[in-house]
Amino acid sequence: MTTYLRTVLGPVFLAALLAGCAVGPDYERPSVKVPAAFKEATLSPEAAQRWKAAQPSDAMTRGRWWEIFNDAELNALQAQAMEANQDLKAAAARVTQARALQKGASAEWMPRVDAGFGASRQRASNASRGLSAEAPNPPLTLWRAQAGISYEVDLFGRIASTVDAATADTQQREALFRSVQLALQADVAQAYFLIRRLDTEQALYRSTVELRGKTLDLVERRYAQGDISELDVARAKSELATTQAQSLGITRQRSIAEHALAVLLGKTPAEFALPAHMLERVAVGIPAGLPSSLLERRPDIAAAERAMAAANARIGAARAAFFPRLSLTGAMGYESSELGDLLQWSSRTFLLGPLVGTMLSLPIFDGGQRQAGVDLARARYEEDVAAYRQTVLGAFRDVEDGLSSLRVLGQQTDVQDAAVQSAARAARLSQIQYREGSVSYLDVIDADRVVLQQRRAAVQLDGERAQTVVELIRAIGGGWGA
Template identity: 85%
Template sequence: MTTYLRSVLVPALLAGLLAGCAVGPDYQRPSVEIPKTFKEATLSPEAAQRWKDAQPSDAMKRGKWWTIFKDAKLDALEDQALKANQNLKAAAARVAQARALQRGASSERMPQVDAGFGVTRQRASNVSQGLPAGAPNPPVTAWRAQAGVSYEADLFGRVAATVDGATADAQQSEALFRSVQLALQADVAQTYFLIRELDSEQALYRGTVDLRGKSLNLVEHRYAQGDIGELDVARAKSELAAARSESMGIARQRLVAEHALAVLLGEPPADFKLPPHTLDRVAVRIPAGLPSSLLERRPDIAAAERAMAAANARIGAARAAFFPRLSLTGALGYESSELGDLFQWSSRTFLLGPLVGTMLSLPIFDGGRRQAGVDFARAHYKEEVAAYRQTVLGAFRDVEDGLSSLRILGEQTDMQDAAVKSAARAARLSQIQYREGSVSYLDVIDADRVVLQQQRAAVQLDGDRARTVVQLIRAIGGGWGA
């Protein structure tokens, strides 16, 4: 074995021995304070544990959770949004970008091979050749065809840490895609229920306009007979005009919501039309499970956790900059002054080791640049830890908000139904008394207005309840079936 080959192979063997000497910190997910149960949860511990055992992890499919509402139109809209929404397509493109970067980082584990072919014509100066100033020095033509190989031995885990960071980035991007997907599904459902709520309000106002039109005819008839004064006629006309005006306001709100839904579906608002349909009362009860299940299910929590893993890996990459780097390089090919002689055996050439510089480099002094890189990586990791814990806290709050809202909305709906019944009875009695002449028309107007207000409040509660169910499903990370 020649001395030169020993100088090449010995560092390579050292590289193999030191390959496991990674300097990066081992990643462990930071602890977070998790309550044993949600304050608003009504599940027994046994039932909650069974529900948690059935939980898919973050990477598993949630299924079409919106089908629990048993609304075929909503099912079709959700499917369309998942196919055509532009924000979701952009998120998918970001996943592809992250995966490409991961493959690029992983390529550093493998040797890099390249090949080249070309010609150079050069005339070196007489001084560089050690010739007198007037000595003949003709130019030289060199034809070259060669292949080069380079490989960095990962002595202290720099390449491995870089690959780990890129892998965690790709996983974070995938979790963010699922977060965008879940948000899109929830937005479509909530906007749909808002439109249905407005349809129900519009139906109420259509009935109110029809009723007040008939009341106006009755008042005008009684006025013509001289039973009442013109004041009742003016009041009846005012109430009819007010009902028509409020109906137009609801129509405007519905158009705005319909346009928003069209954008979620990836359609121009001018090309989208959702036929009106009243809102059916939602009676779906969503179990909350255990708080610890959120760490497995919420895609935003998964994304925050992967961001921590990436930041931790980059601490190792920054630390590795303090240690030696071993780069193995070589070239093999042909070189001649004539193209016809290029591939002759006598024209062969090879190079083991770098053409410029050294094979093994060790940093000594850089003015603190490498230490600054380590400090930056550590500070970035601390930032991601804080963001992760804040995301977990926000997830707990979202679930508690949804559970408490559903509980209160259920109680409020029961009371509102009773209020609607009482207002409707009071309105019927006022109309009878008005015909008998025992009350004024102002009492009839007030009673009708109260009925409309209570009915509208009941419809709005139904809409709030439907949207709150959707929000709770989103808060727990999607549906609970694959």
């Protein structure tokens, strides 16, 4: 028995010496080109230093970036979306799935114990028992009650690599959850500002319709007095009807935007209504941070990096298939030909070593299957590396787009404000001149149409600027705090 135990347990001591001999490649995050500064960034040295120190802005808490707009209604909508959005719930469920898979992979570190009870009916051949062909050899019923244990010694890091991959997968899912969360927050804010822009346009059209209705009354009175021809009356009615039709178009757009916002909040359009409210001009300055910090802040970049780590770990698991695999097994229990004698001390039995197969197995030839597995794992890793670098490039583009858009929108707004003032003055002058009879009513119509166009353009710029601020916040990872 002592010799047998040495024979069986010898590999255990060998495993202790070989344990930790992992064959997987060590993971290092691939390098990416990071510019020294954003092309569109116009930071003062003081602002840049505040960013480098990673100090949170006084106006915003990290994770609740929408509070910089000081809009209680937007804050309430964000809270509803975080609680009821179905895409966010699905992302959270995917995180739970990944954690369960990680737990399952880690379970391979532990021995597996099972127990069983049952009977088998068998008859061994006479030849196997050394009996003559005519010797009696009745079938035998054998009762067994035993517990078994099995454990794989992780000689070359197969289990460790699998656990590392599952851990990285979990971290990737967590980063993707944060990415979905940030995207949802940005979508809610952009939908909200779109509705507010349409509300402001609707108010603009409403006042224009009222003004043109009064103008039509004036024109009809002058026509009744014989001062003007019927042509001016027809033109006034046409402009009023055109403005009313455009106003209805704004109403349609607002309904569609409100329905989209309702879905983001996890509600049906029928159970959600947002009262009309004018859009206030957004005057929020977004500092452009150091490019290197973008790699740590963007959740989609973090997810892409964790995908690389998981793919790298799976290369190690694939390589481990080339090396020996050591499995320790054993069983202990009772065995008897009679059920009544099953639990007798004399019926005890044990087994050290595998019942079928071998304890230490080494693959010799498989037609290239293992090498194909390694090649597949390496190719997937290279794919994830390329995806990571592309995600980084896209992130820098998003920030540059946001910065340039805000810069140009600021200049456009200043010019547009001047255009609105000039158009309004021209409209007032045309009205005076028309009453005096020095210009035709066509001049009045043109002047009023220009005023409406310029004011609507100004409102659209305000809405676009608010949405661009949201998009830039999304691009830099959800704020600029720690």
